[in-house]
Amino acid sequence: MRRTLCLAAMAMALFIGKPAFAEVISFIGKTYSPDHMEVMSPHATPEELKIFDAMAKEVKDKRGEDAEPPVKPFTGRMKVSKMLADIGQHVDSDQRLLEYAFPPEDLLSEERKLSQADLRGMEANLESLRSDIATKRKKLEEARMRYAKGAASQQEMSDIIKDMELARLKERILDDNLRMEREMAKGELELAKAKFGPKASAHNLPGQSWITSPVAGYVLWVNPEVKPGMILTKKTKLFVVGSMDPILVRALVHEIQLAKLRVGDKATIAFDTMPGKTYEATIIRIPMTANQTDVQLPSHFEVELSLPNPGLTLKEGMRGQVSVQVPDGPR
Known part of the structure; x- marks a missing residue:
């Protein structure tokens, strides 16, 4: 018991x-x-472009026409060169997943935009015009001295003054056009930097670039429609990594x-x-x-x-x- x-x-x-x-x-x-991460192509979406336009307008309104504009998002074309990762592959953070290049015709177009040949020509014309104005100013002073001595007529002085006024009008117009051309060149350079990287210039347009992994992990998905030789023109989902x-x-x-x-x-x-x-x-x-x-x-x-x-x-x-x-x- x-x-x-x-x-x-x-x-x-x-x-x-x-x-x-x-x-x-x-x-x-x-x-x-x-940490499921979608890896996209660098193209801007229409919504991102609207946000950029609003930001650029706000900067201009607050800081004036000479304010530094925000960098415009990428909207160009990219040609897939190589697929560097496949499903199930382990990748490190910042490891290259895809190599792409810019079409040669796009590079040539960008080089022409960044060459600033028109800008240099306008600067030379403005410098020549200002030199001509200085010559006319000296000529006017000499005419006034001769007029004081009775060796020059009033008509001669009037003609020189009219020539100077016309030259100064051309100078103002050319100066305004040159300022606008410089702004456009500045904008083109910002666009080039958005497409080709921060070191882009007329003499430095890289022919290729890479899409990299945002995190360390495994490639969970690869877009089956993206193949070498394909040209992408809009934001495209390329990989999923996690x-x-x-x-x-x-x-x-x-x-x-x-x-x-x-x-x-x-x-x-x-x-x-x-x-x-x-x-x-x-x-x-x-x-x-x-x-x-x-x-x-x-x-x-x-x-x-x-x-x-x-x-x-x-x-x-x-x-x-x-x-x-x-x-x-x-x-």
């Missing part, structure tokens, strides 16, 4: 020492890379079930693609706001779990059944 009581007491102690699980909460989740170990599982959980979950709870996940196998995961995030705002609909919250994936057997986008055992009583 005494032995039976002792065994019963030990069993009761073990029972009290372990939490009693009241139920298993189940929901569907999907795998995601923790880490895969650990991998995240995100799931929408009903508000009634959510009240029973806590950060740190352990879960098991069974994936349809791997029957008979389960994975251990941990809840790492429970949001404070629901995904829906409609008061007529029940609220669901996006819960996040962390799942070790050392063999990279789990891929991004896999669906799985998540099960969490929650203890009985208040938490």
Whole structure:
């Protein structure tokens, strides 16, 4: 009898020492890379161009016509030379993923724009005109001296003055045109820097450039339509890069079930693609706001779990059944 009581007491102690699980909460989740990053071509979107135009106008309004304008986003053409990364490949941050070049006709066009030949010609013409004005001014002084001595007529002086006024008018027009040409040349250089890099100039237009990875991780996706020789003229999604170990599982959980979950709870996940196998995961995030705002609909919250994936057997986008055992009583 005494032995039976002792065994019963030990069993009761073990029972009290372990939490009693009241139920298993189940929901569907999907795998995601923790730092899923889309790698795009450098082209500006129409929305980005609108933002640039608004910024440029604001700078001009606040600082005047001579203010330094913001760098205009890239809108040119790029020709794909080489694909340097493939799906599943591990890449480091800033590693080259794609090599591209600028079409030769675009380079020639840019070189002509940046050559500033017209600008140099206008500067030479202005310098010659100012030299001519100085000569006319000296000629007018001599005519005035001769007029004082009665050796020059009033008509001669009037003709010289008219010539000087005409030359000064040409000087103002040429000076205004030269200022506008300089502004245009400055804008063309900024555009070239946006296309070819900060060191771009009339004598330094690189024939090629590269798309690099923003993070260290694995190449998860490659645009199948982008091939060597293809010319891109608008913003294009090229790659998806992200880490895969650990991998995240995100799931929408009903508000009634959510009240029973806590950060740190352990879960098991069974994936349809791997029957008979389960994975251990941990809840790492429970949001404070629901995904829906409609008061007529029940609220669901996006819960996040962390799942070790050392063999990279789990891929991004896999669906799985998540099960969490929650203890009985208040938490």
